[in-house]
Amino acid sequence: MTGSGTRxxxxxxxxxxxxxxxxxxxxxxxxxxxxxxxxxxLDLLPAPGGGQTLQRWQALATVAAQDLSLCKLYEGHTDxxxxxxxxxxxxxxxxxxxxxxxxxxxxxxxxxxxxxxxSVCLHGRKAWCSGATVLSHGLLTAWNERGEQQxxxxxxxxxxxxxxxxxxxxxxxxxxxSVEVCFHGARGQLVGPPxxxxxxxxxxxxxxxxxxxxxxxxxxxxxxxxxxxxxxxEPHALAHLGTVDCALTTAASALxxxxxxxxxxxxxDAELPVRRxxxxxxxxxxxxIEHVGRALGAAPYCRDGGLARLLADLPVFLRQSHAERDLAxxxxxxxxxxxxxxxx
Numbered sequence: 001m002t003g004s005g006t007r008x009x010x011x012x013x014x015x016x017x018x019x020x021x022x023x024x025x026x027x028x029x030x031x032x033x034x035x036x037x038x039x040x041x042l043d044l045l046p047a048p049g050g051g052q053t054l055q056r057w058q059a060l061a062t063v064a065a066q067d068l069s070l071c072k073l074y075e076g077h078t079d080x081x082x083x084x085x086x087x088x089x090x091x092x093x094x095x096x097x098x099x100x101x102x103x104x105x106x107x108x109x110x111x112x113x114x115x116x117x118x119s120v121c122l123h124g125r126k127a128w129c130s131g132a133t134v135l136s137h138g139l140l141t142a143w144n145e146r147g148e149q150q151x152x153x154x155x156x157x158x159x160x161x162x163x164x165x166x167x168x169x170x171x172x173x174x175x176x177x178s179v180e181v182c183f184h185g186a187r188g189q190l191v192g193p194p195x196x197x198x199x200x201x202x203x204x205x206x207x208x209x210x211x212x213x214x215x216x217x218x219x220x221x222x223x224x225x226x227x228x229x230x231x232x233x234e235p236h237a238l239a240h241l242g243t244v245d246c247a248l249t250t251a252a253s254a255l256x257x258x259x260x261x262x263x264x265x266x267x268x269d270a271e272l273p274v275r276r277x278x279x280x281x282x283x284x285x286x287x288x289i290e291h292v293g294r295a296l297g298a299a300p301y302c303r304d305g306g307l308a309r310l311l312a313d314l315p316v317f318l319r320q321s322h323a324e325r326d327l328a329x330x331x332x333x334x335x336x337x338x339x340x341x342x343x344x
Contacts, residue, residue, distance in 0.1 A: 005046065005055030012042050012059055016066045022306035023067050027177050031134035034073050034096055037063075045078050047085065048205035049266030054259035060209055061216030068217045068313040069175045073098070073131045075213055079206050080139040086202055087192040089153065092137075100140040100181075101197065102128040109142035109183055111150060118190050120144075120152060122160075122183035130178040132156065132163045138181070141197055148194035160186030172316035204270035205262050208255070210320055211274075211281040215251050217314045218285035221292045222248050224300060224307055240295035244288050251284035272337075275330040282321045289314060 015036070023033060037043055045059050046052035060078075064071040073096075080097035084090075091097075107127035111120040126140055138154045156163065160183060167180040197203060222244045229241045258277040262270055289311065292300070300307035334341075 005052050008042065008055065009058055009062065011040065012062055015040055015042065016062065022309055023070065025069065025175050025309060027134045027175055030070050030073055030175050033070050034077065037074060038096060043078055043081060047082050048202055049262050051263050053262045054256060057209060057212030057255055057259060060212040061219065064213040064216030065220040068310060068317055069173050071213050072173060072176045072317065075209055076130055079209065082202060082206065083139060084191065086200060089191050095136045098129060098131045098135045098138045100126055100129045100138055103141060107180060109140065111142050111144045111152065113145060114190060119187050120190060121185045122152065122154065122188050123185060124183055126181045127167055128178050129181045130176045132179055132181050133177045139191065144194060149197060150194050151191040151197045152188040153191050154186060154188040158186055160184045170316055172312035201267050201270065204274040208258055208274045208277055211278045212255060214281050214285045214318060215255060217310055218288040219248055220310060221288050221307065225292045225295050228296060237295040240291040243291045247284035247287040251281045254280040272333045275326060275333065278321060279327060279330055282318055285314060285318060
C-alpha cells in the first residue's frame with residue numbers, strides 16, 4: 001500500500017472510531033455522517049484503475065464495517081465523484097451525490113433536446129434512488145430523444161424535482177430511503193457522451209466496489225464470532241469460525257486479485273474478473289451470515305444493536321446482486337475462455 005493510501009485509511013478509521021456505535025440510524029443522521037466524511041476529505045478516494053484500486057475498496061469496506069447504510073451512500077457518492085472526474089465535469093463545493101442507474105421498465109427518465117450550454121430538461125420517474133431525501137445532487141442515467149442512454153447531473157433542490165415516499169418499504173437498509181424520484185422539467189447537465197456510462201472501463205471497475213462493501217460488513221460479523229471463540233472454547237462455534245475464515249479469506253484474496261488485475265489493465269474490459277469477484281464475495285458473505293448466526297444464536301440479533309442492524313442490512317444489500325442471472329452471465333463469459341484459464 002502506498003503512503004497516501006495508508007494515511008487515508010488511518011484517518012478514516014480514526015474518524016469512525018470517534019463515532020458512537022451503533023451510529024444513529026435515520027436519513028438525517030446518515031446525511032450528517034456522510035458530510036463529516038466529505039468535510040474531512042475522506043470521500044476523495046483513489047480512482048479505480050489508477051494503481052490504488054485496492055485502497056479504494058479498503059476504504060469502502062472500512063465504512064461498511066461501521067454502518068452499511070452509511071456505506072451505501074458513501075459508495076454512491078464516491079462512485080459519482082469518480083465518474084465526474086473521468087469526464088472532467090464540474091463538482092460544486094459542499095455537495096453530496098447519489099449515483100442512480102437502475103432502469104426498471106416502469107421507471108424511466110427522458111430528456112428534452114440539449115441546449116447550447118449542455119443543459120437538458122428531465123421528465124419521468126427514477127427508481128432506487130438511495131439517499132434522495134438527504135443528498136444535494138444526483139448523477140443518473142436517462143434517455144435522449146434518439147433513444148440513447150445519457151448521464152445527467154441534477155441538483156435536487158430545484159423546482160421540478162419531487163422526491164417521493166414510493167418504492168422503499170425495507171426494514172434492512174431502511175435509512176438509505178432508496179425511494180423513487182419524479183422529474184417534471186427539472187434542469188440537468190449532460191455528463192459524458194451518449195452511451196458513455198456503460199462503455200467506459202470504470203463501469204465494471206466500479207461494480208467491484210459493491211463487493212468490497214459486502215466484504216467489509218461480512219468481516220465485521222466474522223470478527224464478532226472470532227471474539228467469542230477467543231473467550232470460550234466451544235467446539236461447534238470453532239467449527240463455524242473455521243468455515244467463516246475460509247469464506248472471508250477466499251473473498252479477500254479474490255478482491256486483492258481483482259484489484260491487481262484492474263490496475264494492471266486499466267483500460268481493459270473488466271466484466272469477467274468483476275462478475276467473478278462479485279459472485280465469490282456474495283457467496284462468502286452469505287456463508288458468514290449463516291455460520292455466525294448458527295454459532296452465536298439469537299444474541300447478536302437481539303442484544304447487540306450494531307450486529308442486529310448489520311444482520312438486517314447485509315442480506316438486503318446483497319440483493320444488489322441478481323443471483324442466478326449474474327451467475328449465468330458469468331458462466332457465458334467463462335464458456336468462451338480457454339481451458340488454461342483455470343490452471344495454477
